[in-house]
Amino acid sequence: xxxxxxxxxxxxxTAERREDRRRRLLDAALxxxxxxxLSALTxxxxxxxxxxxxxxxxxxxxxxxxxAAALLLEIQESALERARTAVADTVGDPADKIRAGVAAxxxxxxxxxxxxxxxxxxxxxxxxxxxxxxxxxxRVADVIIEQTRLVLDLPEGDDTAVATTSQLITGGASELxxxxxxxxxxxxxxxxxxxxADFAIAMVARLPEVAERLR
Numbered sequence: 001x002x003x004x005x006x007x008x009x010x011x012x013x014t015a016e017r018r019e020d021r022r023r024r025l026l027d028a029a030l031x032x033x034x035x036x037x038l039s040a041l042t043x044x045x046x047x048x049x050x051x052x053x054x055x056x057x058x059x060x061x062x063x064x065x066x067x068a069a070a071l072l073l074e075i076q077e078s079a080l081e082r083a084r085t086a087v088a089d090t091v092g093d094p095a096d097k098i099r100a101g102v103a104a105x106x107x108x109x110x111x112x113x114x115x116x117x118x119x120x121x122x123x124x125x126x127x128x129x130x131x132x133x134x135x136x137x138x139r140v141a142d143v144i145i146e147q148t149r150l151v152l153d154l155p156e157g158d159d160t161a162v163a164t165t166s167q168l169i170t171g172g173a174s175e176l177x178x179x180x181x182x183x184x185x186x187x188x189x190x191x192x193x194x195x196x197a198d199f200a201i202a203m204v205a206r207l208p209e210v211a212e213r214l215r
Contacts (some may be wrong), residue, residue: 007150018059083104087147098200102193165203169200
């Protein structure tokens, strides 16, 4: 009689060990890309830092581009979720909610300088990361649309105005943060948040007017 192989080793299942290796690879990639740049990312160096064998790297990701794209998307999704929670938890008028969401997003992305580098600087040097960045920006824009419809009394059929405004806010904010990270904007992080929030509030406030013009 043969005993069935359970996949459990020292109290952890095969799936748990696989997820642990994937997590270590992502954490190591964040450290390498966020401090040395995307060009420093190699399978050998990554695996050494993550303490994961090369064969397990290819079990988790098809290549380094896929790893970098997954890292970027994970950072974006985490920041976006924090912003959505902040908006939902804020009691007040639309401007208060927008300011809370912007602050949560920027704090999440810049508390760790490595995350800021991955999202705002390193993504430009890689096609897979650029696609992931665009996906993340569309997700941010979708959330802006969702939240805008919740806080403003906009009639149905104003999708063009809302989508245009959300894309302008998302793209403009990303570029401004990149300038700030590069030292081209002489304000602290609180000042940056205020600038971005004021811009977003002003854009959203004009939505009914823009929607009316586009009808």
